[in-house]
Structures are given as C-alpha cells and as structure tokens.
Amino acid sequence: MHKLFVEMTVVLSYWIYNILLTLIVIIVTYRLKNYIRAVFLALNLPGPLAYPIIGNALTVTNSKKMEYLGTNAFTLYGPLMRTWISIIPFIFVLDPSHLQTVLGNGKLTRKNMFYTLLHNFIGEGLITNNGEKWRSHRKLIQPYFHINALENFVTVFAETSSELVKRLAEVDEVKITEYINNWVLDTLHRAVLDIRITDEEYKHSPFRKGELIVPYRISRPWMLMDFIFKFTKSAHDEKKQKSSLHAFTKRVLDNKKKHGASTSTNFISLLDMFMTIAESNPSFEEKDIIDETCTFMLAGQDSVGAATAFSLYFLAKHQDVQAKVFKEQSNIFEDDSRLPNMQDLNEMKYLEQCIKETMRLCPSVPIVSRVLNEDVNLGEYTLPSGTNIFISPFVTHRMEYLYPEPLKYNPDRFSSENSSKIHPYGYIPFSSGPRNCIGYKFALLEIKCAISSIIRNYQIRLVRGKEELNLSYRITLRAKNGIWIKFMKRMNQKKLKDGDYGIITNFSTFAQNSRLDISIIY
C-alpha cells in the first residue's frame, strides 16, 4: 500500500512537473513571440558581421567603418539590413517607399528604449514621449512653429549672427566649430529662455556643457541594463547634469513668473509660449514646461551647430558655389549692411539649396529609431510588432539610385526643378511624417541667418593641411577634429553686376602663397 502510494505520488509529480514546464514554455513563448519572430527575421536578412553578446556594438565606435557602412549599406545589403545590439535585432529600413510606409503612418510613432534612456537627461519631452502625452503636447506646441509665428525669432537670429560676424573679425584661421557652438548656445538661450549667457547671472548656464551618456551606453550593451548602469560614475554624472539643467530652467521660469512677460515687449520666447499653453491647459503642468524647455534647448543645439559648420565647410571647399551664394546675397542686400529680415531669408533660395545639400551628405542626425507597435509589411518581409528599427538619413541620402554620384556636393540637386523629382521620403534630414522635426523651419531660418551674415562679410577657405573632413558619429554627426576655416574680409560690398562673383581671382596663386590675403572683386 505504502509502495503504491509512493509510486502514484511520483507519477503525479512527474505530470505536474511536465504540465508546469509546458505552461511556462507556452507563457514565455507567447510573451516572447514577437521577439522570436524578430530574431528569425533578422537571421534571414543580410547585414554586417556581428559578434555573440555584443552584436554590432563595435562598429558604433569605429568611425571609419561607420562611414564605409553608411555609404555602401544599400549596395551591400539591399533595402532591409539587420544589425544586432547585444541580443536584440535592429532592422535598418533604407528605401524611401518603405520609409513612407513606416514614417508616414500615424500609428507607428513609437520611440524605443534608446529614447527612454534620454529621460535620465532631458526629462520627458516631445522627443522622448510616446502615446497620448506626445500627441497632446505636439498638438499644443505645433502652432508656435508655424512659419508666421517664427518671424518672431528672426530678430534674435539676425542679432546673434551679427555678433558672431564681429567676433570673427578678430580671427584669421580658426576652428569654426567652437565659434558656431557658442553662437548656437547664445541664440538658443535668447530664443528659448529669453536670457543672455553673457549676463553675469546666467554665464554658468549648464546648457553650455551638457554631455549625452546614451552613446556610451549603446556601445557597451551591458550598460543598457539599469541595474548595472545605476552603480556607475556615468549614471551619477548624468543624474547631476539633469538636476542642474532642470534647476536652472526652474530658476529662469520663476524669474519670469515674478517679473512678468518677455524682456523685450515684442519678443515671445519659447518659454513664454509654454507658459501660455500651461495657462489654458491644466494638464500641461510646471514639470511639462521644464521638460519641454530642456528638450528644445538640447534638440536645437548640436543639430543646428553641425548643419551650420558642415555648410561652411562645403562653401569653403567649393569656391564656385560660395561665389554664387555671395552673388545672391549681393542681389538681396545691394550695398546695404542691414540685418536680414524674414523676406530676405525667404529670398535666399540658392543658399537654402546649399544647406539642403550639406544635410544630404552630412545629416546632423544620422540615425533615428522606432519600435513597431503592429506588424508591418515591407516588400517580401513582414516586420513583426515589437521589432526595433533604425532609419538612417545618412545611408538613404547616399543611395546612388536616388542621388547619382552620391558623394559629390552639388546644390543644384535641390533647385526647384530638380527637387520635385526627389522622392518625398528620399530626403529626410528632419525625419518625416507626423513625428518629424517640429523645429525644422526654425532651424533653416537660423542657419540661413548665420551663413548669410558670414558670407556677406567674409570670403572663406579651408585651412591648408586641415582640409580633410573626418566624421564622428554620436547622436549627432560631428567633425572629428573640428572644421578649420580661414576668414578673409570682403573688400567691396557694392552691388555686383551679372557675372560678377566677388571672389579671389587667381586660386592657383592663392594656393601657392597662403599669405596672399587680398580679395579682388572683379
């Protein structure tokens, strides 16, 4: 009897064990169903060599490999390329028609875990939020970025650009990236916060020295796990940075509340706009004002800095293009040294083509990312819900079938005649669709202001021995050792006749004799 009882217990335990195990397998498989589908998809797609555990993380830290891959990815692997960040597959979606399916779909606006990492730095703003919060904030903020509303900022852009030009009067050959970074910071402090970093009270603004930790974490996948990362010095530094950014913004906000509206009667800063939104929308709380302000301060910083510095690089390298830009400026301003207004900026069509071509070759934001929240069919493949995808303006902009001779700098690609032939999702420096860059018109006006002011006053050239552009890939694209520019004051600003370009006549003599500094306007 006792033996029978023991045997029955063993058999019963065996069945219970098996049923439990099967249940666990079913639950885990169900929970991980989409992950498993994404893994199978990734195993079927072509992509660069990946290593166990670290996946393709090593490529992220090698800028030469990144540039090679970025330029050749489509030729090597086709429209869908798989990569691995540790054990998580990430699919690059490269082709414009596929990008239209993803970016153009209002239901596929979800940012993935990388953006959640940014919460530790900027808080929860438009860039990182998802779902209803993102949708409602975007709806509330969007009207303030309408082109008519942006006229308000042109005076700030023009003033800071004119101050930049004055600072450049003292230099000959400089690392322009440093000057541009200071100009962007100055512009953003005035446009977003309505303060001047030259003021004693604000000269230690923490927005001057913010450093994103996210690229460090992505290149070391084990750092993506919060329970490891939170014990590191980087986590401590990041926390400190966030609290100083937020405390600074709160101080500016409190000052504004105490002293009333803007410092200048006509000007309305972004912070004023967020305060107005909060007044009529109780769900937009003080924390939202601060988070959004920090978000805009950071979104408009390196992105604009990179696009401006790269634009100057290409103009300095291509004297014929610079001459055409100068000619356009002369036609707009004649010999008047006034600051640009909105109408002037709208007339700078050729300059805009140059900026666009710069952002084709060197998009400030080389990669963005999403997580799909439903199955998506792209060509012969189905990307399962839950799949992480990368979208790379850098790669798409270098695809030969979209841009013949893709590495050639040619602003005429964006002439009104030619740009109508470009696929709407084949040019995406500001992303596209409902989650595109809300600040793109703001950015273009700002960049045009700076470059117009510089080219009206200086002929620019590359510095001998520092002509090469080495790219470095962080969240934004950068020039590894900065960009070096030589500034030569323009001698004559009279209106040029047709065919006159106001350039140095003899470039070969100039190249032989770098001390020759005289512009001859002919």
Ligand code: HEM
């Ligand atoms: C050349 C300059 C700029 C470039 C190339 C650029 C590029 C981008 C890109 C690619 C995105 C999409 C990011 C993603 O999907 O993950 C984005 C989003 C965003 N940008 Fe810009 N940006 C620039 C300037 C600015 C400026 C000046 C501001 C603000 C003043 C700004 C504010 C934002 C915000 C708030 C978002 C998030 C929009 C949303 O998700 O609803 N950007 N930007």
